[in-house]
Amino acid sequence: MTILIEQPDMGSQGEDKRVLSDNNDLVLHEGFSVPKSVQDTRFDAPEINSFGHSFRDYDAKSERQQTVEEFYRVNHINQTYDFVKRMREDYGKLDKVEMSIWECCELLNDVVDDSDPDLDEPQIEHLLQTAEAIRKDYPDEDWLHLTGLIHDLGKVLLHPSFGGLPQWAVVGDTFPLGCAFDESIVHHKYFEYNSDSKNSTYCTKNGIYSEGCGLDNVMISWGHDDYMYLVAKENGTTLPPAALFIIRYHSFYPLHKSGAYKHLMSEDDVENLKWLKIFNKYDLYSKSKVRIDVEKVKPYYLSLIEKYFPAKLRW
Numbered sequence: 001m002t003i004l005i006e007q008p009d010m011g012s013q014g015e016d017k018r019v020l021s022d023n024n025d026l027v028l029h030e031g032f033s034v035p036k037s038v039q040d041t042r043f044d045a046p047e048i049n050s051f052g053h054s055f056r057d058y059d060a061k062s063e064r065q066q067t068v069e070e071f072y073r074v075n076h077i078n079q080t081y082d083f084v085k086r087m088r089e090d091y092g093k094l095d096k097v098e099m100s101i102w103e104c105c106e107l108l109n110d111v112v113d114d115s116d117p118d119l120d121e122p123q124i125e126h127l128l129q130t131a132e133a134i135r136k137d138y139p140d141e142d143w144l145h146l147t148g149l150i151h152d153l154g155k156v157l158l159h160p161s162f163g164g165l166p167q168w169a170v171v172g173d174t175f176p177l178g179c180a181f182d183e184s185i186v187h188h189k190y191f192e193y194n195s196d197s198k199n200s201t202y203c204t205k206n207g208i209y210s211e212g213c214g215l216d217n218v219m220i221s222w223g224h225d226d227y228m229y230l231v232a233k234e235n236g237t238t239l240p241p242a243a244l245f246i247i248r249y250h251s252f253y254p255l256h257k258s259g260a261y262k263h264l265m266s267e268d269d270v271e272n273l274k275w276l277k278i279f280n281k282y283d284l285y286s287k288s289k290v291r292i293d294v295e296k297v298k299p300y301y302l303s304l305i306e307k308y309f310p311a312k313l314r315w
C-alpha cells in the first residue's frame, strides 16, 4: 500500500541558507557533551535538491502553491486547543499497534511524500539520508544518528492501522495553541477561522501560559512530531533530552526559524534548541539524490535501536 503524503514542508520559509551559528558551548545533559572540534563541524550542504531546484523554492513549482495554501487553510482552521488535547489523550494511550522501530521504518518505506518540493524518494531514504549525513559529521554522537532515523516515524499516523489521520493532522509546520498565533506562522490569515481566535484568553501573547514556563507545558499543534515524542518517551527510551526535543519540535519553524515564542522557553529549551538548529540543516539538506544502501547500514541502526529502545514499542 502506498500512502501519499502531501506534505507542504513549510511553504513560506523560502530557501533556507542559514549557516550554523551555534559556536557557543553546547551545554548538554549528562553523558552527552560535544567536543569543541565536533561543534565546529559544518555541514557541506548541496546546492540543489532532487529536482534540480534550490531547496524550499516553491516559486519553481507554482502549481504546488495552491496545494500548500489549501493544506494550511484546513490545518489552521482545525488545529484547536481542544483538538490537540483530545489527540494527545487518545494517542498517549499507545494502544494502536505494537512494532519495533525498524518495522516502523519499513512501514514508511511505502510512503512517498508527494508534495515535498525537495523529495521524491521513499520516506526511509530521507530518514537514512538524514541519519547518515549526521553520522558523517558527528561520528561520536550515536544518539543524534538514531534521532535522524526516527524523527519522521510519526507519519505512520496517516496509515489506516494508526487511525488514518488526514494530512492536516500529521504534517506541516507546528505552532502553539492557547496563546496568540504569531504572525510568522505560514498563511497566518486562516487563523481567523479557527474557533480559538474567538477565545479572548487565547489571544494574548502569553495566553494561558507564563513567561519561561517551558515548552513542555505548551500545547503544540498535533502531528507526527508530538506523536513520535510520546511514543519514544512513554516507551522509556534512553535517548537524551536533546533527542526528544528535536523529535518533538523539528516542525516548529516559527520557533527555530523565526524566533517566535522564545518567551515561553525554559533554560533547558534554550540549550536543546541549539541541537535542533544543527539537526534542521541535515533534515533539510539531506533530501538529495544520495542513495543509501539500506542493507549495508541496517546492522548499525539496529544496534542503536537496541541500545536506546526496548525490543518492541507500543504505538
Ligand SMILES: [Fe+2]
Residues within 6 Å of the ligand: 151, 152, 224, 250, 251
Ligand atoms: Fe518531520
Ligand SMILES: [Fe+2]
Residues within 6 Å of the ligand: 126, 151, 152, 283
Ligand atoms: Fe524530516
